Amino acid sequence: MLGFRSVFTTHRERNHLQPLVREQLDRWIAGPKGWDPSALQENRWATIGDNVRALLLQHEGQDGSTSTRVRIVETKPDGQWIIQLTVHAPNARERAAWAWIDIESPDPDSEDPRSRPRLAGTPRFFAPILEIIDAWDGAARLTTRPIVIRGDEVDEVHRALIDTERRGVVFVAGNDDSLPSVPWTNRIANLTRFTIGMSSCYVLDGEATQLLNARLGQAHAVLPGRLRTYRYQVQPDSVVDGLRHRVLSAERIADDNEQPRLARVLASNAQLQALEQPLPASVARVHRMLERIADDMLVHRLGDVSPKRPSLVPSQPQAAAVETRESERRQADASAQQGMLLDYLKIKVGIDDLTVDRIDELVRLIEVGRSSQEAQNDIASRLAQLQAELDETQKAYHDVKWQLDDEQIENRDAVERLTRSAETERTLRHRLASMGQAEVAWTAQPSESDVARPDSFGELLRWLPRLQHVVFTGDPDCAVELDSKDPLGAWASKTWDALLVLQDYAAAKADGRWDRDVHGFLENTPDGCHDWPTRRHARDESEEVRTNPAFRRKRLLPVPASVVQVGRIFMGAHFKIVKSAMISPRMHYYDDTARSGRIYVGYIGRHLPTGQTN
Known part of the structure; x- marks a missing residue:
């Protein structure tokens, strides 16, 4: 692949x-x-x-x-x-x-x-x-180090971002001159070190950051201390398009422990965009021409029977010298062995009288056979490559079709939920107005913290300590790996919603407002708590998964020794974050609210294996 x-x-x-x-x-x-x-x-x-x-x-x-x-x-x-x-x-x-x-x-x-x-x-x-x-x-420079841009050089970055011929991502780091130039550039170089040849990287000074943001607008701006990944075909006049171009926060960039993980994530983002872009038309034309030449060459080799080495018929002087040496060797008691070898050769090739011409013909046939074998091996390798390309193309087609179907279902579900929320909002506002609370009904707005959502799983992991009753014990890399499959950050946002549900559930149990399980909480969500569709939650795994040793082992997830001494427990309960082909992210958890008041999330990542996925 x-x-x-x-x-x-x-x-x-x-x-x-x-x-x-x-x-x-x-x-x-x-x-x-x-x-x-x-x-x-x-x-x-x-x-x-x-x-x-x-x-x-x-x-x-x-x-x-x-x-x-x-x-x-x-x-x-x-x-x-x-x-x-x-x-x-x-x-x-x-x-x-x-x-x-x-x-x-x-x-x-x-x-x-x-x-x-x-x-x-x-x-x-x-x-x-x-x-x-x-x-x-395109208009973006490819280098082995980030390119430092001063104020009067910002045109180059702007051209690179809006260029429609550009194939790879462009990383842009902002500054307000509060960050020392050399250490800041070195840190960005370290983060993008695995993207050489697939991306361009620019580090702006304070003036360049202001000038670029003035041209791009707020939706596409890069703030000081942050690194933004600009995908292809940037559209500065579209606010929605700004969601495609992810921002790496200053906190994560400054965290030394995050550096290896962030470098892998940025490399994955750069690679996946490079792989999904079609070849330029001029490159594709040359590619087709060279492939035809290579394939024709392989086919013609099978019919090429000309000798590949000089004739082994010795010249007259050489023959005399050979005869002299053979005579000397025969005198050294080698004649018996030579005779045995000649007799064996005659039997194997079925020729009674071996002459120089016949031996030369045998050598020529051996060379033809050797060349044909090499040609067959090379053709077999080429056919295997073509079959692999075909399989990959078919798989990509089915994955895209499957994902399109899933996205359509997700969009319809989102529209239905949005419609219901809008109707509920309208009904409540009219009721408040009828009770003389019209000003409250039409001016009340949620706070910024209530509507804020992480735009990546890396950011979500940093937000988790905000949740008093929810503890993440899983592998962060499994969660962060999802970022490369979710360029808009929608999955991370939905996962945060599920985590808020668990936080509200545990808080409600702690203050005596709820005494049932999570699924019951979703079926009858108390007032003021976050909700989640019950069809996107599973109390437990199927019997097939619970009883299959390989599947069950994947769901034995970490918890503190205070919960179970062995440090792992089966987590069958899970939230179905989104349906998306074979990835379909899941969040598995263990409800320990009855004892410790906490919920342990042991896994956030792609769908764990089942009988349907294996």
């Missing part, structure tokens, strides 16, 4: 892009990998290392353009890793040269539809390329 993709252009080094990129690739092949770059042969498959085959394609178009592709297939115990590097230099001076790098990694568990994508890291040879090449993603 595709695990890494980067496409960049350059005008400055358009005439030197191919040799520069090839030089860095060869260094990587010979250095860290220990393979043999000199074994690469133009328009042929070659073995460059143990279990490593490589193809070098060179093509010159009728328009004077040149294209180079190197495809390296490394077979490991877990499957095939494929690195493909394509460089194209058009003949027209006004057009930019471009390079495209793909890495395909094995599916970690193709039998499990819930398996997480296996994202590959930035290849080692890529950073040195960006150090010596003026590389661009």
